Amino acid sequence: MKLIVALCAVMLVFGAQAQKKKKDKEPLKLTNVVIIGQMDDPADRYSVEISMSELFGNAGIKSKASLNLIKQGADSQTLASDSVSTELSGEGFDTYMVISVRGYDKRFKTSNTDETLSEALSRGNLFAIYQEGVVSVSFEYKFFRKGKLVHSEIIKCGNAGSRQKVMRKLRKKVAKRIDKSWK
Numbered sequence: 037m038k039l040i041v042a043l044c045a046v047m048l049v050f051g052a053q054a055q056k057k058k059k060d061k062e063p064l065k066l067t068n069v070v071i072i073g074q075m076d077d078p079a080d081r082y083s084v085e086i087s088m089s090e091l092f093g094n095a096g097i098k099s100k101a102s103l104n105l106i107k108q109g110a111d112s113q114t115l116a117s118d119s120v121s122t123e124l125s126g127e128g129f130d131t132y133m134v135i136s137v138r139g140y141d142k143r144f145k146t147s148n149t150d151e152t153l154s155e156a157l158s159r160g161n162l163f164a165i166y167q168e169g170v171v172s173v174s175f176e177y178k179f180f181r182k183g184k185l186v187h188s189e190i191i192k193c194g195n196a197g198s199r200q201k202v203m204r205k206l207r208k209k210v211a212k213r214i215d216k217s218w219k
Contacts (some may be wrong), residue, residue, distance in 0.1 A: 064179060064187050064218045068098040068129045070105070072115060072157070074136035080165045084135055087207050095214045100129060116154040116183065131181050137163040138176040138190065153180040166199035173202050189213070 071088045073081040085101035092099035102115055105124075115132070124130075134156045140163065156178055165173065172194045179187040191213065193205040 064131075066092075066097050066131060066179075066214075066218050068131060069179075070100050070102065070115070070124060070129050070132045072102040072112065072132060072134045074112070074134055074157070074159075074161045075165070076161055077164055083165070083203055084206075087203060088133070088135065088210065091207060091211050091214060094211075095219060097214070097219070098128065100124075100127075112157045116152075116157055121183075131179055131186075134178045134180070136161050136176050137165060138174045139163060140167065140170040140173055150185050151178075152185070153183045156180070156185075166196060166202045171196060175206060 069092060071085050071092070073084040073088075075081040075084065082103060085103055089099045089101050102112065105115060105120065106112065132153055134153070136159075163173075172192055173196050175191045175193070177187075177189045177191060178185060191206065191209050193202050193209065196202045196205070
């Protein structure tokens with residue numbers, strides 16, 4: 037009897053993991069996106085948001101940087117508020133993308149926990165886009181619709197010798213990802 041219960045528990049765990057992976061593998065079918073760079077350094081945030089806006093624009097996806105929505109230094113939690121959400125939905129935006137640097141390790145994986153947009157925005161960011169002596173940078177991309185997480189990915193940029201190289205590699209990888217699975 038204990039063996040049957042243990043087998044059922046194992047099958048439930050694997051079934052839940054398979055369902056999560058299936059959810060992440062479904063195409064996003066992006067038509068619009070609000071880009072939120074979750075970086076402490078304003079220069080890093082500006083670089084990432086503007087680069088991503090340009091890439092999405094080139095792919096024919098309507099985009100808006102959070103820099104155009106809140107003042108520099110303002111709390112990013114206001115982006116999850118009902119008033120901003122209503123204003124953005126009136127402009128035709130229903131998808132939010134939160135970009136953050138998650139670490140400098142090539143083995144970094146996405147989190148399996150479902151979180152809301154508000155929770156993602158409240159989480160701090162510890163890392164800069166580039167740090168001297170670091171070879172690899174892992175960026176985490178999380179997509180939210182109606183405040184719920186619908187997709188998350190890690191994009192790794194290796195051989196990072198400078199901040200400019202990291203941004204160049206990130207732009208190249210994101211452009212491919214947009215065409216391959218985000219469109």
